Amino acid sequence: MPTETSPPRVCAYVYPGWHPIPERDASFHPGFTEWELVQGCKPRFEGHSQPRLPLWGAYDDRDPAEVERRVRLALDHGIDAFVHGFFWCRGKRVFEDALDQGFLASPSGSQAPFALMWANRMPRRVLPVRRKDLPVIDETRRVPSDVEDFGALIAHLAEHYFSRSNYMLLEGRAYFSIFDSTFFLKEMGLDNAREAISRARAWLSKNGYPDLHLAAIDPSEEVIGHVHELGFDSVTHYVLLPEWKGPSLQDYGECAGRRAEQWPTFGERSGLPYMPSVAPGWDASPRAADFGQERPGKYPWSPVVTGETPALFQHALEQALAFEQQADSGLVFVASLNEWGEGHYLEPDERFGMGWMEAVRNARETR
DSSP, X not given: OOOOOOOOEEEEEEOOOSSOOHHHHHHSOTTOOTHHHHHHXXXXXXXXXXOOOBTTOOOOTTXXXXXXXXXXXXXXXXXXXXXXXXXXXXXXXXXXXXXXXIXXXXXXXXXXXXXXXXXXXXXXXXXXXOOTTSOSSOGGGBOOOOHHHHHHHHHHHIIIIITSTTBOEETTEEEEEESSHHHHHHHHOHHHHHHHHHHHHHHHHHTTOOOEEEEEESOOTTTTTTHHHHTOOEEEOSOOOSOTTSOSEEEHHHHHHHHHHHHHHHHHHHTSOBOOEEOSOOXXXXXXXXXXXXXXXXXXXXXXXXXXXXXXXXXXXXHHHHHHHHHTOOEEEESOSEEXXXXXXXXXXXXXXXXXXXXXXXXXXXX
C-alpha cells in the first residue's frame, strides 16, 4: 500500500519594520517608517509598476487590530504559519514590538502557528540608499556572534517563544532559521558554529524545551557543503527569484521557472532537506535613490522583476507544493506577507486587490 503524506504547510515570512523605533528616529526623523519610501516611489522606466500601495492603506504593525485583519485574511486563504523576522545583536533587539504587541496580542496571532527567523542584520541608517560606492552590507549593520551569544539567543527564544503553545514545531522540534547563514558560519568559524549549535541543543534538553529544527537560509557555495555536519536540519531561502547579477529587468515567469529547476540541487549539495521559498515579485526601488539610467548593479538597485501576476505566482506556488509533497519535508515558504519595500507581499494591493491571497488559496485547492 502506498504511504500517504501530509500536505506541506505554507509559511509566510513577516517583516516587522512597519512602526517607528528610536534608532530610526535618530537616523531619519521622529516617526519615520518605510511607508514614506513605499508611498513616495516613482516609476523609473516605461511600464514600471510604482508606487505599489496597500489596498487597506499604511498601518502600524504594533496595532493588534490592524494585524488581526491581515493575519485573519492570510489564515482564511491558506497560510498555515508565520515566520517573523527577529532582530538580535548580543541581546539588543529592534522591531520587537511588531511581534510582541501586534501579532501575539491579536486574537488570531495569539493562536496561529508562528516561528522566528534570526535577521542577523541591524536596520539601515540611510534610506533610500544614496551611496553606490559603499558595500551592500555596511559593516556597522553586521551582527557578530560567538558560542556564548548564540546560547543566550536560543535561551531567550526558548523562554519567550518556544514555550508558547502556538510556536511552530516540525517533527516535535522548534523551527528556527538564520537569515544570513553564510555570514553566521564565516564569522563564527565552523568549529565554533558546531559547538554553539551543540551547546544550544544541550541547554534546551536540560531545561525541558523542545529541540531545534535549525534551517540555513541561502548558504553560499562556500558553506553549503558544511551545514549538515555543523548541526543544521534543512536549507531554504528568503527570496530566490531574480538572477542577482543578471539584467536590470527580468521576467517573472522565466525567473520562477528557472528557480524551480534549481530546487533539487540545494538538497543534493547540502545533504539536507530543501524547503522551497517562492515570492510574488521583487522590486526594491523604494529603498534606492533614483540614478536614472546609471543604475548601480547591486542591492537595492538589484534587478527589477517585471510581468508578475497572481496567476503566475499561483503556478510557482503549485510547483513548490508539488516539490515539497514529493520530498515530504513539510514546509513551503512565501516571501513574504508584507515586504512592501522590496515588492514582495501577499497583503491586498491597489493593483490586484485580493489577488495574491486568492492565488495562495487556489494553489492549495489545486494541490
